[in-house]
Amino acid sequence: MNNENLITEKDVAHVAALARLHLTTKEIADFTTQLRSILEHGRDITALDLAGIPPTSGPIPLENVFREDVAGSCIDKSEVLSQAPGHQEGQFLVPPLLDGSE
Amino acid sequence: MSEEKYEPVIGLEVHCELKTATKLWCACPNEFGGEPNTHICPICLGLPGTLPVLNRNAVEYAMWIGAALNCEIKPSKFHRKNYFYPDMPKDFQISQYDEPINVQGYLDLPTGIRIRIERAHIEEDTGKSSHLGKSGRIHASYGALVDYNRAGVPLVEIVSAPDIRSSEQAKDYVSELRAVLVATGATDGRMEEGSLRVDANVSVRKGPNAPFGTRCEIKNVNSLRSLVRAIEYEIKRQIEILEDGGRIVQQTRHFNEDTLSTVALRSKEEAQDYRYFPEPDLPPVSPLDTWINKVKQELPPLPSQRRAKVKETFGTAEDSQIITLVEQDLDGLFLDVVSRGADCEIALRRLLNEAASQIEAAKKLDAQDFAELIGMEKSGKLSATQCKAVLANMLEGGGSPMQIAASLGFEGMNSNELEEVITQIINDNPDAFERFKAGDEKVSQFFVGQVMKATKGKANGKAVIEFLEAKKS
Amino acid sequence: MKLSDKPLSAKEIAAGIKNKTFSATEIVRNSLSRIDKLDGDIHAFLAVTGDQALLRAKEIDEMVSKGEDPGILAGVPIGIKDNICTRKVATTCGSKILNEWKPPYDATVIEKLRSQGAIVVGKTNMDEFAMGSSTEHSAFGPTRNPHNINCVPGGSSGGSAASVASGMVPLALGSDTGGSIRQPAAFCGVVGLKPTYGLVSRYGLVAFASSLDQIGPFSRNVEDSVLLSNAIMGHDPLDSTSLDIETPPIKIDIDKGVKGLRIGIISEFLEGISPEISKAIELACKYLEEGGGQIESCSVPSVRQSLSAYYLIAPAEASSNLARFDGVRFGMRVDGKNAEEMMVNTRTAGFGNEVKRRIMLGTYALSAGYYDAYYGSAQKLRTLVIRDFKSAYQKFDVLLSPTTPTTAFEIGAKVDDPLTMYLSDVCTIPTNLAGHPAISVPFGHDSKGLPIGLQVLAPALKDNLTLRVAKYLESAVEKANV
Incomplete structure (x- = not known):
């Protein structure tokens, strides 16, 4: 996390696209400043020698937690669809998908 | 064009849906089809606050697949693969990333070629979206409908090494892989229902020692035929670009079933960045050795072993026949009837020619009855035509071949009756008989036809020819 | 604001309803009228479910009249933080x-509460998606501190803390990802417990940071915290991280006190705290020594970097957890000419600034090329925190610290400065990284009359020990005030 690695406005714009957020030019500038100060504060971690330390992703070590393969009840779709912003013919309705061919 | 200069390099990613009773993370039934959004619950809809709990059977099925593909079965973890799409309820897919359950296996093709398997990992399926508007196409669509019945169905993704060198080999690999997967019982392997889906990574290079070229990933391949066509199209497309002095751009391409060509998917502004990180809602999976050993011991015989067994029993059978026999899952019946003394050649012929068209019924055939039937054809009690007719009846409702033959009036003719009929026909056609005597073999078929006509098919063709031969002298 | 003296505790309510001193209906009416009277100023609740609560109260009363036992929380009104799902009752997450x-x-x-006879009277205000330390980041306006309505109640469970502190309800549920129960409990002068990770099911808690989130109780005294803990703890097959262990009902033996307990004072947390809180710690040490506790200073070095690790891990998980808010299956939608644009429009309009900031931070921390430097290092630091606590607990039974470096701050004081706001969680965050239990217990007031909270920390599954020490401190304060 050297200075040249600190987050730039270009990074912020890229990250916003990844996160499906639209930011105004001003928001990009503000977020860049704020994220930079938070990340700079985070330099205290990189100051430590963490070589050889394994990562921890969950606080309590657990493994092999399973569910038996036994069918249970489903939910009435009308209750779910009643909360959906768009539905038609018992399905969720969305604007056209773009991920097709050019 | 100098296609021979180029060598295709192909790696396949095969997704197969597991045949568990329930989905991967919730107790919704795992069933194909059904009225849209009837197999859903808050968990597989990814509603806020819900959490996944891993289906034990899905892990076991994945282990079956790993064992069948000679993989090392390892402690594994789940990761989140983050990307937005409406048919992905959580807008991330829970998958396995750098610690998959199965690694470093291989699959031997019937042709003797070995394709290495890099990994076979567990992940969840997405829902399905359908486009509204003209012809259901993405273009001219005014919206899409999303059905989440399939969301959260367990998948195993099998990733091959880039060891495949032709479209035919790709087809052989998928056929053999499918047969192996079905044999384990982990999946039904139905490509047409989408329970087996193939993505192909294709590149070309100048000769077997050249470095790999830039690859394209081809999606939406829904049958073996499409797989061959899509790969062939893609190889040709890449060679043409290179021959024109162009460069291949790494991209994902969609196979169009109508135009039989591949088309680039809309390129996104941002590069794919899935931001994988360990799934905090799921503890790691670390199958105990006892579990792994149990899976290995209980693994049913695989197609290669089954083919070897048939070959052992009937050494002169053609490889293609044996492959088909095992593919149709009729090898068990074949071995059973042969062990009851039935003739290998006739049994194989009847199974592949007649029974294979009604596989489900064929699997229910009583081995003893079937062995008897083959015996009757072998001994000449039934002609080939009669044998087929009796078999057709047996496939419809079963029963003893003797009784069916009797009810069809296929009582074997005794020799005296047959001789009488043949003598009469020779007398009626003296010229023809002279030609037969002079060595014109084709005329024998004329006599067989005449005898069949006179006996309404009751006569045995072989017996007719034997009589004719006897009359020569 | 003058708080009415001595509203009934949950324990008193349950006992009174069971022996028919009063009815659940009377209790619920009382609670509802208090909300009606006070909540215009405080804004602890986002929704009050009065009709349903009264119907449920009637059922409880009928059970009692038939001689049935409605459970350990019979007829006790409770407020629920609005990130906990309640069927057919709006759940907003403050967004x-x-x-x-x-x-x-x-x-x-919620199912567990119902089976113990508790009555949900409403959903409480919070920072949007539990991201904040002041409840000012609620999309529906801030909650105010009942002790001084110009001050924040803390956050993110500010509504729950304020509802209990103002006597509207004896109990409330909150969630704690980096201090979101303990910090508002300290600011509002109530008891707030973050249980051991895995003791309370997270199924139905809208996730902020899955590996840190834990639901826990707010109450006005330690005994009620025990009561509510016993109602909500236990293995849940719907949560893979829920601990599958026998959780015997937590019992605290008041007479047991702190005699013989080895108590470490976390030295890192004494730096930069307000002098009045410093004094409170000194006084607490004196009380604990009088009770037979052995007090010693204790260093847990990696807590210094915990804040940094937290502000990488929590946003990273949040950026993924909050992806599903895309306008497809539920909630708000702002249309667009295609699905992708609709998602962008929805998320841009639907999320507040603080949520966007954390999604951005988390997405960045996970993105290609930065994972190892940010998220990866933070996870390693997490290992160090766990190791450091482990070695501390070889010498000590429990650790003590202030819950917060200062008492409640004024509304608006920090809202524009994210990093300063984040620093108010510095003492509470390490226990979330470790998954350990910690409780905040009221310990007097500062010169402005604002409550001071002290934090008692213990190793995993020693929740009862935090409650026991908290109970001792609570009694010591009561005795001193007599």
């Missing part, structure tokens, strides 16, 4: 994006 979403299911804790 516009959920658009009054009515979940089709109840969180496991």
Whole structure:
């Protein structure tokens, strides 16, 4: 996390696209400043020698937690669809998908 | 064009849906089809606050697949693969990333070629979206409908090494892989229902020692035929670009079933960045050795072993026949009837020619009855035509071949009756008989036809020819 | 604001209803009228479910009249933080994006509460998606501190803390990802417990940071915290991280006190705290020594970097957890000419600034090329925190610290400065990284009359020990005030 690695406005714009957020030019500038100060504060971690330390992703070590393969009840779709912003013919309705061919 | 200069390099990613009773993370039934959004619950809809709990059977099925593909079965973890799409309820897919359950296996093709398997990992399926508007196409669509019945169905993704060198080999690999997967019982392997889906990574290079070229990933391949066509199209497309002095751009391409060509998917502004990180809602999976050993011991015989067994029993059978026999899952019946003394050649012929068209019924055939039937054809009690007719009846409702033959009036003719009929026909056609005597073999078929006509098919063709031969002298 | 003296405790209510001193209906009416009277100023509740609560009260009263036992929380009104799903009752997470979403299911804790006779009277205000330390980041306006309505109640569970502190309800549920129960408990002068990770099911808690989140109780005294803990703890097959262990009812033996307990004072947390809180710690040490506790200073070095690790891990998980708010299946939608544009429009309009900031931070921390430097290092630091606590607990039974470096600050004081706001969680965050239990217990007031909270920390599954020490401190303060 050297200075040249600190987050730039270009990074912020890229990250916003990844996160499906639209930011105004001003928001990009503000977020860049704020994220930079938070990340700079985070330099205290990189100051430590963490070589050889394994990562921890969950606080309590657990493994092999399973569910038996036994069918249970489903939910009435009308209750779910009643909360959906768009539905038609018992399905969720969305604007056209773009991920097709050019 | 100098296609021979180029060598295709192909790696396949095969997704197969597991045949568990329930989905991967919730107790919704795992069933194909059904009225849209009837197999859903808050968990597989990814509603806020819900959490996944891993289906034990899905892990076991994945282990079956790993064992069948000679993989090392390892402690594994789940990761989140983050990307937005409406048919992905959580807008991330829970998958396995750098610690998959199965690694470093291989699959031997019937042709003797070995394709290495890099990994076979567990992940969840997405829902399905359908486009509204003209012809259901993405273009001219005014919206899409999303059905989440399939969301959260367990998948195993099998990733091959880039060891495949032709479209035919790709087809052989998928056929053999499918047969192996079905044999384990982990999946039904139905490509047409989408329970087996193939993505192909294709590149070309100048000769077997050249470095790999830039690859394209081809999606939406829904049958073996499409797989061959899509790969062939893609190889040709890449060679043409290179021959024109162009460069291949790494991209994902969609196979169009109508135009039989591949088309680039809309390129996104941002590069794919899935931001994988360990799934905090799921503890790691670390199958105990006892579990792994149990899976290995209980693994049913695989197609290669089954083919070897048939070959052992009937050494002169053609490889293609044996492959088909095992593919149709009729090898068990074949071995059973042969062990009851039935003739290998006739049994194989009847199974592949007649029974294979009604596989489900064929699997229910009583081995003893079937062995008897083959015996009757072998001994000449039934002609080939009669044998087929009796078999057709047996496939419809079963029963003893003797009784069916009797009810069809296929009582074997005794020799005296047959001789009488043949003598009469020779007398009626003296010229023809002279030609037969002079060595014109084709005329024998004329006599067989005449005898069949006179006996309404009751006569045995072989017996007719034997009589004719006897009359020569 | 003058708080009415001595509202009934949960324990008193349950006992009184069971022996028919009063009815559940009377209790619920009382609670509702108090909310009606006070909540215009305080804004602890986002929704009050009065009709349903009265119906449920009637059922409880009928059970009692038939001689049935409605459970350990018989007729006790409770406030629920609005990130805990309640079937057919709007669950907003303090965000516009959920658009009054009515979940089709109840969180496991809600089912457990119901089976113990508790009565949900409403959903409490919070920082949007639990991201904040002041409840100012609620999309529906801030909650005010009942002790001084110009001050924040803390956050993110500010509504729950304020509802209990003002006597509207004896109990409330909150969630704690980096201090979101303990910090508002300290600011509002109530008891707040973050249980050991895995003791309370997270099924139905709208996730902020899955590996840190834990639901826990707010109450006005330690005994009630025990009561509510016993109602909500226990293994849940719907949560893979829920601990499958026998959780015997937590019992605290008041007479047991702190005699013989080895108590470490976390030295890192004494730096930069307000002098009045420093004094409170000294006084607490004196009380604990008088009770037979052995006090010693204790260093847990990696807590210094915990804040940094937290502000990488929590946003990273949040950026993924909050992806599903896309306008497809539930909540708000702002249309667009295609699905992708609709998602962008919805998320841009639906999320507040703080949520966007954390999604951005988390997305960045996970993105290609930065994972190892940020998220990866933070996870390693997490290992160090766990190791450091482990070695501390070889010498000590419990650790003590202030819950917060200062008492409640004024509304608006920090809202524009994210990093300063984040620093108010510095003492509470390490226990979330470790998954350990910690409690905040009221310990007097500062010169402005604002409550001071002290934090008692213990190793995993020693929740009872935090409650025991908290109970001792609570009694010591009571005795001193007599």
